[in-house]
Every structure is written in structure tokens, then in C-alpha cells.
Amino acid sequence: METIMKTFSDFQENIDYEQNTRELIKNTTKEIEENTRKIITFLQIIHQEGASNQILATCEKCKLVLHDIKLRYADLRQQVEPGFYYKYYDHWKLVTQKLCFVITLINYFETGSLKLREDVASTLGLAINEKDGFHLSIEDYLFGLLMLVSELTRFAVNAVTNGDYVKPIQISHFVAEMNAGFRLLSLKNDTLRKRYDTLKYDVKKIEEIVYDLSIRGLKPLEKYNS
CATH class of the missing domain: 1.20.58.190 (Translin; domain 1)
Incomplete structure (x- = not known):
């Protein structure tokens, strides 16, 4: 007992x-x-x-x-x-x-x-x-980057509305590089892979913004780094 x-x-x-x-x-x-x-x-x-x-x-x-x-x-x-x-x-x-x-x-x-x-x-x-204990995982970092791209895409749209035609071009270069980087990955995490799908829409939206600036004659002629 x-x-x-x-x-x-x-x-x-x-x-x-x-x-x-x-x-x-x-x-x-x-x-x-x-x-x-x-x-x-x-x-x-x-x-x-x-x-x-x-x-x-x-x-x-x-x-x-x-x-x-x-x-x-x-x-x-x-x-x-x-x-x-x-x-x-x-x-x-x-x-x-x-x-x-x-x-x-x-x-x-x-x-x-x-x-x-x-x-x-x-x-x-x-x-x-991971062996060092409390760490920042690659997947958590990648989730953050996808949120970053979405927020910058939103910022680019608002920048055009506010009459700033330079920042959307800068962001388009940055987002294109991010997209190229993600394309190198073979994502195994289902949630991350689904979240990655939103990057395609962000890239498309940025491309539409740049195209619209071009046809309206508002795209800056200078070269800007991302």
C-alpha cells in the first residue's frame, strides 16, 4: 500500500x-x-x-x-x-x-x-x-519571409496610390529574387507549401503594378536597387 x-x-x-x-x-x-x-x-x-x-x-x-x-x-x-x-x-x-x-x-x-x-x-x-536547444527553425524563418512578401506587396499598392512610383519598382526586384529563392526549395511541410502558394499571387500582383506603371508612362527610367 x-x-x-x-x-x-x-x-x-x-x-x-x-x-x-x-x-x-x-x-x-x-x-x-x-x-x-x-x-x-x-x-x-x-x-x-x-x-x-x-x-x-x-x-x-x-x-x-x-x-x-x-x-x-x-x-x-x-x-x-x-x-x-x-x-x-x-x-x-x-x-x-x-x-x-x-x-x-x-x-x-x-x-x-x-x-x-x-x-x-x-x-x-x-x-x-537544433542541437543547441532553443533555436530559430528554418521553417519559421520561411513563414516570416512569406509574410514579408505579402506585406511589401500591400505596401507597393499603397505607394502607387500615394504617388510613389519608385518603391514599387524596388519591391518588384526584391520579390522576384525572393520568388527565385523559394523556387529552389522542395518544401515538405504541407502548411508551409500551402502558404507558399500565396507568393505566386503576390508576384503576379507586383508584376501587374509594374506593368500598369509602364503603360501609363509612370515607371521611373532610372535603375533602382532592391
Whole structure:
């Protein structure tokens, strides 16, 4: 009888530990999600008419929030025991993908180039190799890039509406390169493969914008780098 009671007492300790761990992870992830929503709200300024001179200042404001998010990921690393990353992965998977999107979007407006996975991981304080524990997976990074392309496509449409005919050309070059890169991949993740299908529509939309500018005589003659 005593052995049975001890066994079930140990079970309860494990159950309590698991529940406490999940609660800690849930609360930390909630903070990350709230800060991520704050950044996305800040970045909506890019679609407003006459706000182009505010974009870089907004990016700086976003990076302050990203610093706090990096600290929260450090908390998650402490809360998740080595070897249990994928046990709790679903808690932070989606928000990590969104963060890959906002970080690469901020970088695009600052440099006009793609922020590599290693640099995105560094911004969040994450490793890039699975063996190192808490890391940024390739798939999460790719999801973020697909969101980036969709947002830039939306930005290109609004730029034309606001009378800016240069940025859509720049974005068209960037999106074309992204599309060429994704074409090199053989995607095994069903969800990622389905999400990749939206890239085809984004590419088509960008091409239509550039074509429309061309036939209306509004396409800039100068060569602009993406």
C-alpha cells in the first residue's frame, strides 16, 4: 500500500511540475505576443499617406520593443528544459514566425535587403542549430519571409496610390529574387507549401503594378536597387 501511495504521489508531483511549467511558458509567450502586436501596430504607418519620412523613426521605436522581446525569449529558455523544445514548441511557434516577419520588414526599410536567418535569430537571442536547444527553425524563418512578401506587396499598392512610383519598382526586384529563392526549395511541410502558394499571387500582383506603371508612362527610367 505504501509503495502504491508513493508512486501516485510522485505522479502528482510530475503533474504539478508540468502544469506549472506550461503556465510559466504561457504567460511569457503572452507577453511576447502582446509586444509583437504592438510592433505590428506601429508598422501600419507604412501604409499611411505622407508617412514615408516617419518610417525609419518607427523602425527605431520597434527595435526598442524587440529588445524586451529578446529578454522574454531568454526567460523561455530558462523555463524549457534541454531536450523539451518541441514538447512546448506550439506555444511560441506562430509568434516567432510573426517576429521573423517584422524583423525582416524593419530591416528592409532600413537597408533594402534581406535579413538572414542567423541575424534574425541573433535579434531574438536564439540559436540556429537544433542541437543547441532553443533555436530559430528554418521553417519559421520561411513563414516570416512569406509574410514579408505579402506585406511589401500591400505596401507597393499603397505607394502607387500615394504617388510613389519608385518603391514599387524596388519591391518588384526584391520579390522576384525572393520568388527565385523559394523556387529552389522542395518544401515538405504541407502548411508551409500551402502558404507558399500565396507568393505566386503576390508576384503576379507586383508584376501587374509594374506593368500598369509602364503603360501609363509612370515607371521611373532610372535603375533602382532592391
